[in-house]
Amino acid sequence: MSDVYKALAHPVRRKVLAMLREQARSAGELADAFDLAKPTLSGHFNVLKAANLILEERRGTTLIYRANVSVLEDALTGLMDLFKIGDAPDGADAALMSKAKRS
Amino acid sequence: MSDVYKALAHPVRRKVLAMLREQARSAGELADAFDLAKPTLSGHFNVLKAANLILEERRGTTLIYRANVSVLEDALTGLMDLFKIGDAPDGADAALMSKAKRS
DNA sequence: GACTTATTTTGTTTTTTACCTAAATAACAA
DNA sequence: TTGTTATTTAGGTAAAAAACAAAATAAGTC
Numbered sequence: 001m002s003d004v005y006k007a008l009a010h011p012v013r014r015k016v017l018a019m020l021r022e023q024a025r026s027a028g029e030l031a032d033a034f035d036l037a038k039p040t041l042s043g044h045f046n047v048l049k050a051a052n053l054i055l056e057e058r059r060g061t062t063l064i065y066r067a068n069v070s071v072l073e074d075a076l077t078g079l080m081d082l083f084k085i086g087d088a089p090d091g092a093d094a095a096l097m098s099k100a101k102r103s
Numbered sequence: 104m105s106d107v108y109k110a111l112a113h114p115v116r117r118k119v120l121a122m123l124r125e126q127a128r129s130a131g132e133l134a135d136a137f138d139l140a141k142p143t144l145s146g147h148f149n150v151l152k153a154a155n156l157i158l159e160e161r162r163g164t165t166l167i168y169r170a171n172v173s174v175l176e177d178a179l180t181g182l183m184d185l186f187k188i189g190d191a192p193d194g195a196d197a198a199l200m201s202k203a204k205r206s
Numbered sequence: 207g208a209c210t211t212a213t214t215t216t217g218t219t220t221t222t223t224a225c226c227t228a229a230a231t232a233a234c235a236a
Numbered sequence: 237t238t239g240t241t242a243t244t245t246a247g248g249t250a251a252a253a254a255a256c257a258a259a260a261t262a263a264g265t266c
Contacts, residue, residue: 039228060233076179143255148214
């Protein structure tokens with residue numbers, strides 16, 4: 001769940017998400033919308049996939065990506081909770097905050 | 104507004120935000136909640152300030168931080184818009200996507 | 207002015223992220 | 237099996253982010 005915030009931090013990934021909310025698209029179609037090399041976009045797709053924000057389906061030689069709507073909505077409510085009550089730190093977050101105190 | 108997403112990307116900053124939603128606190132009080140050096144937290148405060156997510160008020164030698172509620176809520180609605188319709192890229196985002204295409 | 211407390215700024219190092227080109231893989235057609 | 241198209245993985249570099257210790261600043265008090 002912490003991966004979601006990281007995924008949203010980059011403008012290209014937010015744009016990809018917005019495009020996929022509107023309609024599912026192939027990796028190539030998505031890549032054509034940006035002046036970036038395809039491997040760069042492929043990297044962004046991986047970040048979104050790791051956050052479970054997009055789903056991948058192969059059709060022949062092309063990969064179709066679609067927005068994972070339920071996780072998008074979970075992210076939104078998660079954010080609302082954060083702002084309203086504060087969150088219990090999960091494993092990753094806790095680790096980040098538990099380093100031994102120096103001097 | 105793109106700074107907001109960047110600010111939310113780090114777990115420590117989300118935690119700070121959650122703490123401040125609950126109650127305003129001094130830099131020192133906040134810093135004590137984490138096992139990180141004070142300069143490190145000071146850096147995080149700067150990121151949150153740049154995103155306009157927190158407000159700073161000096162009282163004597165101590166600095167009081169409070170959540171900037173209206174911007175928190177703007178961020179939330181902004182995120183909802185992104186998920187529902189997609190956002191017009193602002194200056195910074197546009198620059199990131201306008202590099203000349205290679206070979 | 208000298209001292210204390212609270213906090214930041216500076217300078218440096220380490221780690222992570224973003225990007226590229228070139229090479230590899232996957233699926234299919236001839 | 238050779239070739240073509242779509243896309244990824246590998247390998248490398250450059251830039252950004254995160255962290256620390258040490259020094260500087262700000263606002264008091266004695």
